[in-house]
Amino acid sequence: MSELQSLLPEGTRGRVLRAALELFSEYGFYGASIRDIAANAGIKSATLYAHYPSKEHILAELVRLGHELLYDRLRQAVVRSGSSPADQLRALVRSDVLAHCEFPQLAIVANNDLHALSPEQAASAIALRRQAHQLVMDVIDHGVKTGDFKVPDTFLVATALGSMGMRVAYWYHPELKTAEQVADSYADLALRMVGHPVP
Amino acid sequence: MSELQSLLPEGTRGRVLRAALELFSEYGFYGASIRDIAANAGIKSATLYAHYPSKEHILAELVRLGHELLYDRLRQAVVRSGSSPADQLRALVRSDVLAHCEFPQLAIVANNDLHALSPEQAASAIALRRQAHQLVMDVIDHGVKTGDFKVPDTFLVATALGSMGMRVAYWYHPELKTAEQVADSYADLALRMVGHPVP
DNA sequence: GTCTATAGATGGATAGAC
DNA sequence: GTCTATCCATCTATAGAC
Numbered sequence: 001m002s003e004l005q006s007l008l009p010e011g012t013r014g015r016v017l018r019a020a021l022e023l024f025s026e027y028g029f030y031g032a033s034i035r036d037i038a039a040n041a042g043i044k045s046a047t048l049y050a051h052y053p054s055k056e057h058i059l060a061e062l063v064r065l066g067h068e069l070l071y072d073r074l075r076q077a078v079v080r081s082g083s084s085p086a087d088q089l090r091a092l093v094r095s096d097v098l099a100h101c102e103f104p105q106l107a108i109v110a111n112n113d114l115h116a117l118s119p120e121q122a123a124s125a126i127a128l129r130r131q132a133h134q135l136v137m138d139v140i141d142h143g144v145k146t147g148d149f150k151v152p153d154t155f156l157v158a159t160a161l162g163s164m165g166m167r168v169a170y171w172y173h174p175e176l177k178t179a180e181q182v183a184d185s186y187a188d189l190a191l192r193m194v195g196h197p198v199p
Numbered sequence: 200m201s202e203l204q205s206l207l208p209e210g211t212r213g214r215v216l217r218a219a220l221e222l223f224s225e226y227g228f229y230g231a232s233i234r235d236i237a238a239n240a241g242i243k244s245a246t247l248y249a250h251y252p253s254k255e256h257i258l259a260e261l262v263r264l265g266h267e268l269l270y271d272r273l274r275q276a277v278v279r280s281g282s283s284p285a286d287q288l289r290a291l292v293r294s295d296v297l298a299h300c301e302f303p304q305l306a307i308v309a310n311n312d313l314h315a316l317s318p319e320q321a322a323s324a325i326a327l328r329r330q331a332h333q334l335v336m337d338v339i340d341h342g343v344k345t346g347d348f349k350v351p352d353t354f355l356v357a358t359a360l361g362s363m364g365m366r367v368a369y370w371y372h373p374e375l376k377t378a379e380q381v382a383d384s385y386a387d388l389a390l391r392m393v394g395h396p397v398p
Numbered sequence: 399g400t401c402t403a404t405a406g407a408t409g410g411a412t413a414g415a416c
Numbered sequence: 417g418t419c420t421a422t423c424c425a426t427c428t429a430t431a432g433a434c
Contacts, residue, residue, distance in 0.1 A: 026314070028228075028230070028311075030230040031227075031229040115226070116230070156376070156385070156388070159370065163366035164363060166362070166366065167358075167362035186359065188351070189359055193392060
């Protein structure tokens, strides 16, 4: 699978992002200082301003990366999956889980520290989040129409599935369960939640 | 239901806790300053130290309150519920959801800012969290033994249910869905997840 | 681009009067 | 218990040399 490395810019800019990602995910945006980030990236704090105009701009790029990554994965999952609602939902949940297993820090920062961004910078991330939620609801609604699913409240099921996936970033550890195990099990749970028979 | 007011100490101490709860839940522990908290409580920052020896001690009390509240609710739910596994699981999930609807700020602080506590002060909260998780797993395992439930992985189901409940604190709004609606719907989802027929 | 040095603001916490 | 005043550390960000 793709590594975090491939998502980040090369050179110092990428090292700064990685350093900030690590510290933000552990201590939060306000709990990590410019000096901490610079030290973690192997530079002095003043040098950091040759690459980013402010601490908030670093966070903004991480939040953007995280939301774009997740939404891209979900879209691809639906496109590449079969045409049956069950296949589509399974692909969605699996991709959601796997993304959170692969990039837990990115998910944590994108979710926890979104509130530290200005409304303008947070807007696009919030929009992506809403689109992802809508994508899940569309797949569920389609399954209801075809008779594959039986769901009293699509919004609540989609919200529940989003909650399950998001939290994976906080507890996932490959020695506890493999990412594939979690992805498959959560996909089974999703099918049960929409009233679809699961083997 | 019980109000937040009844959980907090009286007088200035309680006002400080409420002020800190509001600010921590919105900006996080490091994003809210002693001066912010004091102003929100209607006192000067120096006065705050007549009631708490440090900012961390305020957080510690909030985190303790949040975890004790939730675990108490879950224990009571099982005790007061019927003897069938389905009734017990339904009661657990309903209590979990309702607690997060009633005290969303407390839940957010208890979960998000736990990492800002010293290991000693975080230990009891982590222990309570584990007990709550174990309680859910015990109920599920019991249902599996009686044949009421069919669950391939108890840990993952309990984790998924915990994730669903925890996230309620972030999105719940009474004008979107009532707490009772969310509680009942999530309880139905839980029964589906454990392979139990739901009306 | 990277550094040293520092400005200017804000942070948690304390001293001492009332 | 609450206040005013303040200490001192740390914060984000900038200036200017190389």
